Amino acid sequence: MVKKKDDTTEEKILNAAKKIFIKNGMAGARMQDIADEAGINKALLHYYFKNKELLFENIFIKLSTDFWPRLNFIFESDMPLFEKIPTFCNLYMEKLIENPYIPLFVLYEMNRRPAQFFKKMFAGNAPQPLKLMNQIEAEAKAGKIRPIHPSQLVINMISMCIFPFIGKPMIMAVMNMNEDQFRVLIEQRKKDVPIFIIESIKK
Amino acid sequence: MVKKKDDTTEEKILNAAKKIFIKNGMAGARMQDIADEAGINKALLHYYFKNKELLFENIFIKLSTDFWPRLNFIFESDMPLFEKIPTFCNLYMEKLIENPYIPLFVLYEMNRRPAQFFKKMFAGNAPQPLKLMNQIEAEAKAGKIRPIHPSQLVINMISMCIFPFIGKPMIMAVMNMNEDQFRVLIEQRKKDVPIFIIESIKK
DNA sequence: GTCTATAACTCGATAGAC
DNA sequence: GTCTATCGAGTTATAGAC
Numbered sequence: 001m002v003k004k005k006d007d008t009t010e011e012k013i014l015n016a017a018k019k020i021f022i023k024n025g026m027a028g029a030r031m032q033d034i035a036d037e038a039g040i041n042k043a044l045l046h047y048y049f050k051n052k053e054l055l056f057e058n059i060f061i062k063l064s065t066d067f068w069p070r071l072n073f074i075f076e077s078d079m080p081l082f083e084k085i086p087t088f089c090n091l092y093m094e095k096l097i098e099n100p101y102i103p104l105f106v107l108y109e110m111n112r113r114p115a116q117f118f119k120k121m122f123a124g125n126a127p128q129p130l131k132l133m134n135q136i137e138a139e140a141k142a143g144k145i146r147p148i149h150p151s152q153l154v155i156n157m158i159s160m161c162i163f164p165f166i167g168k169p170m171i172m173a174v175m176n177m178n179e180d181q182f183r184v185l186i187e188q189r190k191k192d193v194p195i196f197i198i199e200s201i202k203k
Numbered sequence: 204m205v206k207k208k209d210d211t212t213e214e215k216i217l218n219a220a221k222k223i224f225i226k227n228g229m230a231g232a233r234m235q236d237i238a239d240e241a242g243i244n245k246a247l248l249h250y251y252f253k254n255k256e257l258l259f260e261n262i263f264i265k266l267s268t269d270f271w272p273r274l275n276f277i278f279e280s281d282m283p284l285f286e287k288i289p290t291f292c293n294l295y296m297e298k299l300i301e302n303p304y305i306p307l308f309v310l311y312e313m314n315r316r317p318a319q320f321f322k323k324m325f326a327g328n329a330p331q332p333l334k335l336m337n338q339i340e341a342e343a344k345a346g347k348i349r350p351i352h353p354s355q356l357v358i359n360m361i362s363m364c365i366f367p368f369i370g371k372p373m374i375m376a377v378m379n380m381n382e383d384q385f386r387v388l389i390e391q392r393k394k395d396v397p398i399f400i401i402e403s404i405k406k
Numbered sequence: 407g408t409c410t411a412t413a414a415c416t417c418g419a420t421a422g423a424c
Numbered sequence: 425g426t427c428t429a430t431c432g433a434g435t436t437a438t439a440g441a442c
Contacts, residue, residue, distance in 0.1 A: 028230035031418060044426055046419060108311045110372040127377050151378060152395045159366035160359050169313040174330050175354060192355045200403035247408055249437060
């Protein structure tokens with residue numbers, strides 16, 4: 001019988017820290033809250049992770065890869081563009097539905113840290129949109145799609161996938177929605193965003 | 204000779220608080236930093252604003268209206284849709300270029316506050332996309348544009364305007380850009396985003 | 407209104423027993 | 425490895441002089 005991973009104290013701490021850091025951010029999170037969430041005391045927390053900064057870095061690097069999950073294989077696949085775009089949007093939005101609070105957390109913390117810091121967070125995990133961008137440029141040159149800046153198209157796609165999760169409270173307030181209605185909106189987007197993009201670039 | 208508004212102590216405090224809160228967030232901001240920035244001491248800060256929470260609320264409500272500046276007149280104007288969309292994108296992105304850090308600040312703080320809290324922040328300032336949405340629906344029914352969910356179109360438009368400002372460090376890292384190149388990218392977007400949208404919905 | 411000084415408190419971190 | 429107890433730095437907030 002294999003011991004479940006999150007039965008160990010270290011896993012309990014990591015899960016608790018993840019939850020508390022996402023909820024309150026680095027500055028707002030308390031070591032006491034993390035200890036409580038993990039069902040241990042502060043001293044033990046410091047026994048496993050020397051200080052708050054190191055615990056945070058550990059979590060931040062993990063969550064950065066959740067923010068940008070292993071979808072490079074789509075960017076870099078040989079799929080035709082009109083298939084690649086819906087595939088990416090669907091898979092990425094699925095991931096975001098599972099982890100809706102990660103983008104805001106990651107982008108917020110990135111904004112108050114020097115660029116140097118998140119070089120290491122990208123170690124081997126950086127998104128590689130270059131092949132997709134080359135593909136877009138090739139299709140445009142070949143007259144298969146209308147001329148468009150590849151980087152702008154990629155940013156448009158990612159903006160429309162991510163933003164609703166970041167702007168959820170604003171959207172719900174402005175559009176006078178409840179949780180259920182918001183969930184429906186997001187489900188709709190999985191179909192609508194790819195259509196929106198393809199309608200824009202097709203000739 | 205009229206006294207400049209920000210010569211008063213209260214205005215100095217408000218400007219300082221705005222700067223520090225945007226930079227460090229509510230949890231990360233220190234009353235001492237705000238006092239230093241304003242060129243006064245902490246005691247005087249508490250004389251003007253009883254506590255940190257009240258000062259924050261004051262700033263947050265102000266910044267929420269900057270986040271959503273007075274652009275309702277565009278949403279509600281009688282402009283044709285194909286003119287309204289570029290006008291909105293241009294004016295909104297101009298505002299965001301002036302205040303690039305406000306969206307992340309506002310959306311982050313909104314996410315850790317109960318919906319009830321920012322009801323008051325919307326007092327009289329809520330964005331009113333309803334007329335725009337009705338217009339979209341009418342144009343679709345009349346066969347002037349392809350069928351599309353009005354709320355999705357509005358969210359797409361806002362996503363593409365705002366997201367680059369929130370995701371700036373990520374975009375710069377992934378696309379290997381410096382500040383100047385990012386500025387160019389944003390300038391391009393003022394033209395490209397409206398085109399992208401119109402190409403998508405036109406018949 | 408504005409300041410200095412300090413109280414009151416929060417929180418990260420450590421000492422030391424088991 | 426895990427706990428209780430506590431230190432000490434840093435912060436919000438107040439008292440009280442000018």
